[in-house]
Amino acid sequence: MRIGDSVQLSVDMLNRARRFTPEQRPRQVLGEAAMLHACIAVDATGKRMTGGPVGERFTAAIREHLDILSAVGLPAMDLARTRFPYPSLRVTPKERGGEPDIADLLYLQHRCTLGHGDEVPLVFSLIPHDDVPGNYPVQFTSEAIRLPEIVVYGLLAIVVLAPVNAGERTQDAIVPWARGPLVANDWWGRVEDFRTELESSGFNRFQLDETPVLSPNAPLIDIARATMQRSGIPELKQL
Incomplete structure (x- = not known):
């Protein structure tokens, strides 16, 4: 399966999920399917970028694009500074203060869990919502965090914009974000153009x-x- 196919499947799964209410079981199942395909695409992107063990390349791909993940998937959250010091997450290298960051959280609680055929624990599960891009809920507790569904779009934006994926294509995948839809086939590999637009517009400047x-x-x-x-x-x- 090509990276573009994983992007298409992720978008399709999330679009299908939103036909159901948050209380219905298919909403959760399809949302997790969307996250799984997004994680597969990020992993394959990391393999092209740096290679190496899966955990290292997955988290490296995310850390290389924290500004993209924040702008599309978690606006106003400073992902370079925010840490998630939860007991269920393993300690990370000292250069990040010894506390897990967003890349660790996504890898350990979503990519690994779903990739190994398990269900994400409820306390870490995605929060379904149908609001406009940019408005989203986050649920913090003393031991976990529930991220919003649109974090999937943030991961897909990383994949689409990564220069190593410039030759990819999808059927008709569109990644929504607060300043308008990102048509995947118009944006493959154009991360610097996207960053220029972020800088000139001032979007997501305050985090x-x-x-x-x-x-x-x-x-x-x-x-x-x-x-x-x-x-x-x-x-x-x-x-």
């Missing part, structure tokens, strides 16, 4: 370090203040 707080039951104002401080955003004066 938050959303590393979970140690005490999720702390007063909301304290959580918000700590998040702003980590993100380098001046604290607003109280009226």
Whole structure:
């Protein structure tokens, strides 16, 4: 199967999933199928980029394109800073502070789980939603995070825009994002053009370090203040 085929299948699965309500079982199954095909495409892209063991090449492909993943799949989240210090995730190399980043999370809880024929644990499962691109829910707990369905589109954008995939094609795959649809066959390999558009438009310029707080039951104002401080955003004066 070619990379373009995996992209097409992922888009098709997510489009089919949205015919069902979030409470219906096919919504979860088709959403996981979309994520699986997206992970396969990212893995194959990493193989072209760097080669090496699957875990290393998968996470390297994501870390090389954190700006793309954030812009399309998790707008306003600073993925370079945000860490996910959950006990169920193995410790990562010291250069990332010894705490898992988004690449580790996606690899360990989604790519590995689905690739080995298992079901993603509910506490890490994708949150179904049908809102416009750019608006999305995220569910934090003290031991896990549920990402929104559109993170699948962020992974697909990485694949489509990667220069190593410039020769790929799909049937009619379109990756939605907040500034308009990305028609895959118009964007293969054009990551620098996309980055230029991001820079000139100012989209996703302001991002938050959303590393979970140690005490999720702390007063909301304290959580918000700590998040702003980590993100380098001046604290607003109280009226």
